[in-house]
Amino acid sequence: MESYTPSHVASSSRRSKANHRQQHQVKNPGATWEHKAPGAEHDQGSDVKDHIVRSNRDTRDEPSFIAETSFVKAPLNSRVISGTARPKAKGKAKQESVEHVPLDIQEAMVLEDLLYVLMGIEGNYITFHPNYSLETDPLRGVRFVVSQHLDPSLCDLVERVLPLGTYYTAISSFIEQRSHLDFGLVNHALCASIRGMLKDYQTLLSQLEHAFNTFPQFSLQRLWFYVHPTVHTLSLIYSLVLELGSADNPPEEDSSSESESSFDAEEEARNEALGIGKSKLKAVLADRNGRLTGDSGIKVKGGEVLAIIYERKLSMSGDPTANMLYGQLLRDAGTPYVNMLKGWVTTGRLVDPYEELLVKESKFINRGILELDYTDEYWERRYTLRDGSTSSNSKRHQAGIPPRRAVGGRLPGGACIPPLLESWKHKILLAGKYLNVIRECGIDINRERSSVGDDKSSMDDERFYLFLQDAYTHANQTLLQLLLKDQQLIPRLRSLKRYFFLSQSFFLTHFLDLSYGELRKSAKSVSIIKLQSLLDLTLNTDSHGEDITFRDDLKVTMASSGLYEWLLKIINVKGMENVDETNPVHIQEDPKKEKGKDDKKPVLAIDSLTLDYNVKFPLSLVISRKTILRYQFLFRFLLHLKHVEQSLATMWIEQKAGSWRKLVDVHTDFNKWRLRVFLLRAKMLSFVQQILSFATSEVLEPNWRTLEAKLDKVTTVDQLLRDHVDFLDTCLKECMLTSRKLLEAYSKLIVTCSTFALYTSSFNKSANSALAVIGAPDQDPDMKKRWDFLSKFETNFDHWWLRISLCEETSHLHFL
Structure with a gap:
């Protein structure tokens, strides 16, 4: 062989x-x-x-x-x-x-x-x-x-x-x-x-x-x-x-088979009768198990893929082959992600068909809701980050955030932000939001992309982040210029301040005098058209300068509840996020709530009167319904003080003459009662005037000057919005409208003063009846009733005055 x-x-x-x-x-x-010929064989060493x-x-x-x-x-x-x-x-x-x-x-x-x-x-x-x-x-x-x-x-x-x-x-x-x-x-x-x-x-x-x-x-x-x-x-x-x-967290087949075997005929028939058949109940159980185990049901895609590649690259950075390989995969896989980011920060358009980007859009929210938006949904919720984070680190908008993966603990899909973009996510969001607002105004965005925008850049390229910074700066400056210069934001704010903060008291006094008879009616029977006509007449007479330009935007409205009841209702709301004394709850008033109570105690028009201010987009982003609501709180607070002051002043004028100035030597009890009425009225008038002076001179004016100084130095639109809201929140807090204990005592005290002024005619009648029986003072049967009636006001006023004085929040009120 x-x-x-x-x-x-x-x-x-x-x-x-x-x-x-x-x-x-x-x-x-x-x-x-x-056999093969040896010469046909190849060289052994080749x-x-x-x-x-x-x-x-x-x-x-x-x-x-x-x-x-x-x-x-x-x-x-x-x-x-x-x-x-x-x-x-x-x-x-x-x-x-x-x-x-x-x-x-x-x-x-x-x-x-x-x-x-x-x-x-x-x-x-x-x-x-x-x-x-x-x-x-x-x-x-x-x-x-x-x-x-x-x-x-x-x-x-x-x-x-x-x-x-x-x-x-x-x-x-x-x-x-x-x-x-x-x-x-x-x-x-x-x-x-x-x-x-x-x-x-x-x-x-x-x-x-x-x-x-x-x-x-x-x-x-x-x-x-x-x-x-x-x-x-x-x-x-x-x-x-x-x-x-x-990382996809596939459901366990064993658990599904076990749950399948657990259904018997009797149980299945019972579930069908209840409308939760076998398939529906299994779906409910699978959804519940998914929430408990962190299975979101979202495929591994978008930012999550890039995050996994980047983490592997970091963990194997000592291996040159791994570093080069994962770096190449990160650049190639991140190319569509980077292109979507570039389109967002340069045009304001979000093109993300598979929900991979860190920014998401709520398409049902549009600029049409700004007229009824008390929560700034258009600005805060139309475009958001998928991970739920905000620049203010607020936990308010956490709804809809998918649960984290059971394996790795990462957010799924586009909600997982690549680590390289974590520090840039807020600028990326704001840059697109700014441009989107400009585009909504009908302004063409013709900005040419920089050279890096045309190149195949990647997330590990320093030029890409220079491009993001440049895009954010351009979008911010463009929108800021549009708001401050083209839309005359600062003159608008000054007009709001003059109308709502009663800086021009003659305007309000003139309006209250003209509408005295109408404002004494109930809020439900008052004529809004008539009040609006009187307001226009007042504005045409008293407006000057910038007010003439914006006076047509001021409207008369009627609130469905009293100021203090509304504020207490807001402060006492349970289960809402971000409810504290420094941040009023951003909710609308509910006219249907406590309807029966309002029917029994009808609210007067003077207590429901408020002003509204209409602005167009994009100024409605800054002067939004949320900020208008704060302005209305402050206006109604000052208006109530002004009305009580006028009522007490009218009472003082009526008590300057007539029976109040007659001294009766034989009726010493009447003289003491009369002096006590004068003293209580003076105390109430002094308190109301001090509160009104404090609110206007020591709260509103200093905070307004601080806001003006900030507006002169503002550099970003987000900072502008934040400064405006902070100004209003500070005014509400320092005017004692955000503390439950203080507001309860303060509202009782003001209501006591206004009620006392409403009984002016009753006190006049009592004084006249007392003088009518001057010849027989011992036989005056109503003197004891007069004292009891006056003592109730004195006791009530002194009680709530003491409550306010003992509150820690009023330690800065020197007149107390």
């Missing part, structure tokens, strides 16, 4: 048809191979790559595969298995035949198998793992095992190469799965980048196959020499694929 040589195997087994070689080796393992180049020039000397029609038509027919069945008996026979084959022949056989295995195809001597099936998670890859009859020295080398087949199949499955539309543009870009890397791997395999077919000295050692750098590269991609696949 002739001996075997590697050249025989290389020249025969690598050129014969695959099925013929397999059948020949199984049936006749001892057959001799045709390099494989050099040989590949030379062989490409001499392809005309090689035999063609065209004549071998069976190989051309189905080159992998003998390798691909249909279904799940495998020819176990035949494979076992082939594996056993390896024992009788010399080591060189085994190496040649296993080399051919490896070239298939590296593409995920099962070989003759390298087969699928026994536990592998088509139901196995494809992202885990296909595991291969080597025939136990193979020589141990070859097995060790083959097992080093085998992970490449697992990596390749897993990565290919990942690309096939994540290329669907639902996974978004970032996943598509990531798959395209990985696909490009796999092309290099496939090119390497084609070169190795060519060397295997043409170079007799090609061995396992040479194969390992060329593929071992690729093993590390594909292992890095494989680990990334596993992490991206495991």
Whole structure:
């Protein structure tokens, strides 16, 4: 029997048809191979790559595969298995035949198998793992095992190469799965980048196959020499694929099967009768389990993909290969994300079809709701960050934020902001919001992008952040210029201050005098048209300067409840966020609430009178319904004080003459009662005047000057909005309108003063009746009633005065 040589195997087994070689080796393992002329053999020391180049020039000397029609038509027919069945008996026979084959022949056989295995195809001597099936998670890859009859020295080398087949199949499955539309543009870009890397791997395999077919000295050692750098590269991609696949939090099949088995016929019938059939109840239970386990049901896409890649890059920063690989994947996958960001910060348009970006839009909120928006929804909620954070670190808008992943603790999908953009997220949000407001005004945004906007920039490029800063600065300055200069924001605010803060007291006094009779009616029966006509008449007479321009925007309205009842209702609201004494609750009044109580005690028009101010977009962002509500609180507070002051002053005028000035020596009890009435009226008038002077001179005016100083130095639109709201909140707090204890005592005291003034005619009647019985003072039957009536006012006033004096919030009120 002739001996075997590697050249025989290389020249025969690598050129014969695959099925013929397999059948020949199984049936006749001892057959001799045709010798090849020594001169035809290649140089033993030549390099494989050099040989590949030379062989490409001499392809005309090689035999063609065209004549071998069976190989051309189905080159992998003998390798691909249909279904799940495998020819176990035949494979076992082939594996056993390896024992009788010399080591060189085994190496040649296993080399051919490896070239298939590296593409995920099962070989003759390298087969699928026994536990592998088509139901196995494809992202885990296909595991291969080597025939136990193979020589141990070859097995060790083959097992080093085998992970490449697992990596390749897993990565290919990942690309096939994540290329669907639902996974978004970032996943598509990531798959395209990985696909490009796999092309290099496939090119390497084609070169190795060519060397295997043409170079007799090609061995396992040479194969390992060329593929071992690729093993590390594909292992890095494989680990990334596993992490991206495991972050989806797939539901456990076991739990679903157990819950399925728990339904019996009786229980199912009962649930159907209740309208919660088996399918509905399972959906409810799955939703509940998802909330408890942190399964949001959102695919891994957008910012979450970029965050995972970046975290892996940081954790393996000491590995140059990993650092370069993940850096490339981060740049490629982040390209669509960066392009969406550029479109948002340069045009104000949000183009995010798969909800991958850190900014989200509530499309049902538009500028039309500004007329009835008491919560600034257009500005604060139309465009928000998906993670729910705000620049003021408020927890107010946390609704709708998806739960964090059970694995990794990250927010899912677009709610996960890439770490590189974490410090820039608020500027990104505001830049787009500013431009969106400008675009809503009908102004074309013709700003040319900087050079970095046209380049393929990435999130690890410093120029990209210079671009973001430039876009934010441009958007902020453009909108600020529009508000302050073009829309005359500061003159508007000054007009609001003059009208609502009673800086022009003659305007209010004139209006109250003209509408005296109308304001004594109930709020439900008063004529708004008549009051508006009287207001216009007053404004035409008393307005001057800037007020003439904006006087048409001032309107008369009627609130449905009293000021103090409304404020106490707001302060006592339970379960609302951001309810504290420094930040009034941003809610609308509910005219239907406590309707029965309002019917029993009708509110007078003077107690419900308030002013409204109409502004157009975009000024309505600054002078919004939320800020107008604060202005109305302050106006009604000052108006009530002014009205009580006028009533007490009118009472004083009436008590200057007539029976009040007659001294009756024989009726000492009447004289004491009269002096006590004068004293109580003076105390009430002094208190009201002190409060009114304090509110206007020591609260409103100083805070307004502070606001003007801030407006002169304002640099951002967000700061402008915040300064305006802070000014109003400070005024409300210092005017004692945000403390429940103080407001209760203060409202009782003011109501006591106004009620005392309403009884002016009653006191006049009592004084006249007392003088009528001057001749018989001991027989005056009503004197005791007069004292009791006056004592109730004195006791009430002194009680609430003491309560106010003891409040810590009034320690700065020197007149107390």
